[in-house]
């Protein structure tokens with residue numbers, strides 16, 4: 001994996017992120033996901049093995065560590 005942003009050529013810094021994805025009508029939140037984040041534009045890059053682990057976790061139907069309530073709004 002490169003250490004330069006594909007979009008702006010900014011410097012990428014390893015960090016832990018919170019990954020969110022809709023799956024079967026529910027919003028799935030995965031905390032503490034390692035990623036590279038561009039210092040300049042904020043673009044987030046995940047290594048292929050991390051993406052694989054995220055997907056298998058989402059598909060595994062595993063028990064979540066906790067469940068949160070999320071407010072939903074409409075822009076009027």
Ligand SMILES: [Zn+2]
Pocket residue numbers: 005006007008009010038039040041042043
């Ligand atoms: Zn960038």
